[in-house]
Amino acid sequence: MALRGSSAFFDSDWTRTLVDPQAFAHEQRCLAYVWTFLGFAHDVAKDGDWFRTTLATRSVFVQRFGSELKGFENVCAHRFYPLRTKDKGNGPIVCGFHHWRYDHDGAAIGIPKCQENFGTVSRALGARLNPIEIATCGALVFGRFPAPVKRESLAEFLGPGFPIVAALSRSRSTPRTLSMPVAANWRLNLHISLDDYHTVALHPTTFGKSGHVRREDISYVRFGLHSAFLNTSKPDALAEMSAACADGSFRATHYCIFQILPNLIVALFRSDGEFFHCYVQQSVPMAHDRSVQRIRVHPAPFPADHAWPARLIRPLSDPIRNRLLPHYVRRVGREDNEACERLQAVAHQIERPPYLAALEERIGWFEQSYRELVAGGEEMLKEISARDSRKLSPPPSGPCGRGTG
Ligand code: FES
Ligand SMILES: [Fe+2]
Incomplete structure (x- = not known):
């Protein structure tokens, strides 16, 4: 499989916001107008x-x-x-x-x-x-700063991903949560989650050879600004999953992961034999070189057609799985985060786009969508400052003149 020319997707100075605090601040000002995952409805x-x-x-x-x-x-x-x-x-x-x-x-x-x-x-x-502005999708609460122009609803923004994210986010039992600080820019966290090429090298004991996938056996799908990896080569797998999640007939059969711009990941993975768990992760930007991974794991909320022995021991096996899973998630997360931190340390030396392998194709899609969102935010900022300059009103002052002492 040929290398993908990535210059169509990457800016040549794509690392600027990784090394320059002002460029990072500008990027974040622009992204404030994008629907962003904020938290879980059960907390409110x-x-x-x-x-x-x-x-x-x-x-x-x-x-x-x-x-x-x-x-x-x-x-x-x-x-x-x-x-x-x-x-x-x-x-x-x-x-x-x-x-x-x-x-x-x-x-x-x-x-x-x-x-x-x-x-x-x-x-x-x-x-x-x-x-x-606030909107919900299943158990997830999203928000964005208001803007003076008409914009898409959350359902429009997520497109066919809306019913999937809604279904995967619902939890029937108490979820486990983790928070992991990472000394790296949030975009590096997203890149590694979109990279199916590193698994054997970076996760030798956690995934090992079982982490290797072949491009022809899987589906990469782009929907709107977002993308997904579904571990099936079936055509129309995303549309089918979306329809099944919407009408409640969906059953978990294979791994899939959805990267929702700007910084949300929702996945369904086989936790043990026939059992599946859902995974919600957000790479929260803190500074140009710092982010926090917020992770929540819960048993997949779909009826399971388990064989009778698995059904019989499930009341005993569920608590064990729920206890062990966070350790495993943390270990894999640490392996990824260490790689991101090493990349962050040399980010100032990067002056060109990377070579993207076939199994890294979605990183290019992500960068393209990211650039589109930042450009959209820049337009929004111009519009807001034009309106503000037309109707500039001074802050209120007290009867004592300036301020109120
Ligand atoms: S700053 Fe909030 S009441 Fe004064
Ligand atoms: Fe990884």
């Missing part, structure tokens, strides 16, 4: 529940108000104190710095001594939190 199941996370490196939180999920940038409108200072909790939005209180629309409705300090009542001040 009850009225008032909230979780804190990041969206393109900006601190945000998601909160349930009755039947609705709302999201806000985690920065107080008053003097920018973070409203949520823990990872999750339950309760009204009250800032810890001066006790400003906000409603479900992010409007400041309870400002202590407002008349005395600002010369008006709370609502009249018009202070509010920056909202973020």
Whole structure:
């Protein structure tokens, strides 16, 4: 199989955001307008529940108000104190710095001594939190920063992947979660997840020779900006899986992995004999040379047609599998992360696109989609700054003139 010319997919300076903090910050500003996985719906199941996370490196939180999920940038409108200072909790939005209180629309409705300090009542001040748009797919909550132009819904963004991600994300039992810091750029984490060529060299004991696949036996599928590897050569495997997930008839029979731009991975894998687990992983960007892998593993939520001996011992074997699996996931993850960290260490020496093997084809697709998303974000930023310059309004000041002392 011939080497793929990768210059059509890669910028020649594709490592700039890996080595230059300013280029990384610009990239993240652009990606803030893209639907991004934020967390799990079960963490905001009850009225008032909230979780804190990041969206393109900006601190945000998601909160349930009755039947609705709302999201806000985690920065107080008053003097920018973070409203949520823990990872999750339950309760009204009250800032810890001066006790400003906000409603479900992010409007400041309870400002202590407002008349005395600002010369008006709370609502009249018009202070509010920056909202973020929220949408769900199965058990996954996604968000993006609002933009002044019409954009695609989450269902449109995920296309045929929507029913698949929705089905795979649902968990019937308590999931196991892991968090692994990586001293490497988030895109290197994505690249290695899209690389089916490294398995034998990098995972000699965890996968060994069983990790080797032949291109003609598998399917690489591109859908919208995203892509998938399905361990079957059956034509239309993605469309069939999508339809079966949508109508509830899907059954797990082979490994598959879906890379959802910008940084989400959802996979279905054989954990032991006839048993399958689902895997949700996000490579969270922290800095140009740092990211965190957030991983959740849960038993596949599909009815299993196991033979009777497996069915019989399942109540005993499930807890053992659930206990052992995170160790295995962590070991494989560590092997991948070490490789990413070694690449990060020489990133400043990389001045051209790589050679891509047939089993690395999807890395090229990812880079192309990534460039498209960053370019889309740049357009959005231009549009926003043009609008802002047309209707520039100064921040409110108190009766004492500048600020309120
Ligand atoms: S910074 Fe939040 S109330 Fe003052
Ligand atoms: Fe790997």
